[in-house]
Amino acid sequence: MEEHQIVLAIAGIAAGAMLCQWLAWRVKLPAILFLLLTGIVAGPVTGLLDPQAVFGDLLFPMVSLSVAIILFEGSLTLRFDEFKEIGTVVQRLVTVGALVTGIVIAVTAHYFLNFTWEIALLFGTLTLVTGPTVIMPMLRVVRPKAAVANILRWEGIVIDPIGALLAVVVYEYILASSQGNGLSQSLLIFGAVIVGGTAFGAFCGWLLGIILRRHWLPEYLHNLAALSTVLVAFIVSNLVIHESGLLTVTVMGMWLANMRGVDVRHILHFKESLSVLLISVLFIMLAARLDLQQLTALGPGALILLLVVQFIARPLSIAVSTYGSNLNWRERALLSWIAPRGIVAAAVSAIFALRLQEQGYAGAGLLVPMTFLVIIGTVVLQSATSRPLAHLLKVAEPTPSGYLFIGANSVARGIAKALQSMGYRVLLTDSSWENIRASRMAGLTTYFGNPMSQHADENMDLVGIGRLIALSPIAEINVLSTMRFRHDFGPENTFSVMTGQETRRSEKHRASDEHRGRIFGDAEMTFPKMASRLSHGAEFKTTTLTENFGWQEYLDKHGSKATVLFARDTKGWLHVLHEGHMLQPSAGWTLLSLLDNDSEAKVAKAKEAKEAKEAKAAIKEAKEEAKADNESNKSEVVASSNIPSA
Structure with missing residues (x-):
């Protein structure tokens, strides 16, 4: 691909991203809707954009680094003092609830889409994540009560690395199973990723926090230092322990956000702006790689799976996770409805599908179109209905007027x-x-x-x-x-x-x-x-x-x-x-x-006039007294001058 074509493609992606974000702001809908539509039109519909031709071998490393930055930005908002209030529900959602969701989706994909059990299990782990990239814009539009909003926000941020981690484990299990040591290899990978990613992430967060707290860097370098540390931590963690980088940057952000004496608000503001740019570009590029023929060839089984995701998997997960909590049925109903899939599912599915296709696994090519179908279906349906549903259930905050x-x-x-x-x-x-x-x-x-x-x-x-x-x-x-x-x-x-x-x-x-x-x-x-x-x-x-x-x-x-x-x-x-x-x-x-007030103004004016008149009279009187004193002094001088000397 020629240089000027690459430059035009990058400029077009940037312009499209900006237009989509502005349009989403105007119509109060998540930007992912317009980003996906733009990518599909620019890619498979018109053929104007081919991300693989534009970026070549750099495409998937760029996707991986962008996802790492997005997860770090999301984890910077996680405060443990909030987690104390809703910790039990969130813990269940990202463990038992996630397990329930993944199993239900995997079983449905196996029986209705004819996925092999291995690919179906991988698909279930990919699509159990909600993600802050779509949760946060939706929360800004829906504006649910604080308890519901905090649960959804925490779930979206925490479940991203967990879902990606589970997908990595399943992926490694699929590859290792062909060599006859699938279970032991998977357990070893799982333990190494959890321990290594957590320890290295905590260390990097602590080190960056010390640098910021002791003012070893000027403030204008804080954002650069944070971004550089995230990228280095992600890359080094992946080099030492394969696919542990996402967990590392998530733990790093959480540690930094809860470290005493460290103000991360200016870093968070910078990362939010950077995340908006990365999310916009990623969705356009990944949507442009879709094969519409594969998407239309999925048949009625794809629609059945989408209905199961929305009406069975999510409500069942919420029922298990909120059992015995203080949430009322209205809040649980809204939690059961809101669970849009986001950028991590799209990015990780694209990476794993390509690798599994190279290994010759049947059905791996359907991972990407099916994942995008779940993303589009959940986002479109929930974006259009969540705000009215929140008002109907009376769990929406008032309009910020x-x-x-x-x-x-x-x-x-x-x-x-x-x-x-x-x-x-x-x-x-x-x-x-x-x-x-x-x-x-x-x-x-x-x-x-x-x-x-x-x-x-x-x-x-x-x-x-x-x-x-x-x-x-x-x-x-x-x-x-x-x-x-x-x-x-x-x-x-x-x-x-x-x-x-x-x-x-x-x-x-x-x-x-x-x-x-x-x-x-x-x-x-x-x-x-x-x-x-x-x-x-x-x-x-x-x-x-x-x-x-x-x-x-x-x-x-x-x-x-x-x-x-x-x-x-x-x-x-x-x-x-x-x-x-x-x-x-x-x-x-x-x-x-x-x-x-007219009457009061007149009184005030009259009072001012009276005071001015009195002041003027006092000044006149003082002048007259001074004049009289002056004349008296002159008379005394004249009289004394007429006295004959002895």
Whole structure:
């Protein structure tokens, strides 16, 4: 394949991956659907993409290294303090539950697809894994309750290396059985992989943690060090003990995530971005290698197997794993429905199928199309139905339309109270007990403490919260909070008010727009001005526009006395007014504004005028007294000069 064709193919894969991820974000569906479709269209349908021709012998090493990075990123999210609460269920799911799933799938594949028992058992171990690559996007869309979400997340991450390990053991058993020592060889491999992979992974995680904790590397090299360590650990582990690399990198991530004094959040953010890229590219490439003729030739047995996977294997696994737990039947029902297959099943099946075909095993060529059929079937069915099912079962979290306020001062309390009356969840945070006490007296939900603390990460309830408004009078607190929650809410959903300090600072002394977030209201409406208007009687009020009283009439009536901060449109979406936002509301919109009270404003104005008049009179009186004193002094001087000398 010519060089320019290879470059065009790589560019096309990257562009397709980006388009699929964007489309998935727009329609709120897992990206794997669009990635698989893109790969199938680009590969077997049109013939535009042949990954084997593009990458040659590097294809499968690239796949293996990418899967290692993906598993490491997933294991970085595993915290043992969460595992204590749901540990029993997860342990059963990845052991007894996985065994039940694998056996049911293997038996079905043997009798309905005519797989040999060896290939059927390998297929069962390949397709028992769910995987974080499809679980996490689905959880973001479905948003189940915390207990269900944590179980699915832990299961998806832990089952990946276990499933891959079982597949390796079965694969080695198939090869060893032809030499007459299958069982003993398989047990030896299993023990060596478990012990060696766990020990080496723990050592690599501990070593990287020590380097980070003792600051032996500058922060800008942390991501590079983590990535390099993962790749080296994976490769060395596989060289020492065949196929132990996946377990090694998983244990390494878990050790690093739970090591005291080591903050891995910045590494996790980098790995998440890298994983999105790798997952997108892998799915397109592996889907492009599919043989559609093999897929269509599977017949009705493939459909029967897919139904067994969804309606028998998974519910049976959940029933066994959750027996005696505190989960109610609604939560168990949702767990029984959600189990999409992911990238590890696709990648490992592609690798093993190629090797077994070279060994001459009948039916090995069907492993890849059948695995992809299970992936496509489970993802499509569950993506389309899981969110409605979660709402039907009443185990879904509310849509994240709430607001997190940094600061519980009078300005934040006034806005939060108005939003709460409109039906939105609000949470106010502050380190001042007086502000927190006043907020609680007003019936507002609060968190007393620093929102950037470790305690806040573990205890602050952000369920239903989707936006942040930083309303502290201290500019640095606003900047730090928007930087902290930028990744959670997105830069488009983080806002901060301008403070008096920032208006007096030059550009080189102010935080950049990227770190400060969007300016709440506008640059002229600073925190001191809002606080001053509130102290002089201004109030936060809502107004619904009608055909007879529209936007222009609102402006004509209130003019500069009203500062619009929020606007809810006819579809129920609440717009936060920020600098550069062009507001064009129409009939049916509801406006939330800071509105000056006319009577209070007049009183304040009269008071200011009276004080100014009194001050002016005092100054005039002082001048007259000074003038009189001056004239008196002059008279005394003249009189003394007229006294004759002795």
